[in-house]
């Protein structure tokens with residue numbers, strides 16, 4: 001498939017997990033604005049410092065910052081045959097900017113009801129050595145690594161509620177925007193990971 005793919009859905013929908021499988025299936029590199037911002041934050045760059053207060057509060061980072069980041073990233077050689085966007089675009093202005101710089105061939109919307117999201121996110125943990133994501137209830141880590149697991153700073157209940165409300169007010173209108181352009185495909189994200197993956201793989205053939 002030519003062009004880029006957008007993975008779309010609320011925080012905690014499983015975009016990161018599904019992205020890994022899509023990268024394997026398509027060979028397109030994953031571009032996660034959240035991961036890029038967290039890396040900038042860890043490195044202590046100016047961009048990271050600017051984004052920090054928004055991210056920790058669960059608010060969206062301003063569009064011009066995000067669009068600048070994407071413009072730079074898309075200049076890389078590996079982006080030439082399309083990429084997989086994860087967590088971008090998140091606003092209509094971001095989608096408009098993207099439409100001018102890249103061809104989006106499909107938007108995969110992973111749908112999960114709000115009630116499921118808070119439980120998913122608040123229980124989420126990461127192994128800093130491998131990047132693997134676990135969940136205290138749904139995917140417990142092996143006991144030998146459990147002491148090194150960390151929790152994202154914005155994976156607390158207050159920030160999750162702010163992230164969800166940002167999603168509903170600023171990001172979910174994009175579904176209609178892409179539907180009108182005929183490229184929105186929806187999958188049920190409220191089922192076992194493997195089943196979500198199977199639904200997605202049917203869209204990629």
Ligand code: AMP
Pocket residue numbers: 011033034035037054055056058059060061062066086087088089090091094154163
């Ligand atoms: P994520 O890892 O995708 O959940 O992103 C974590 C946080 O980074 C979000 O809550 C926002 O503060 C910020 N962020 C990531 N991607 C975007 C984006 N496309 N637009 C605005 N803010 C973003």
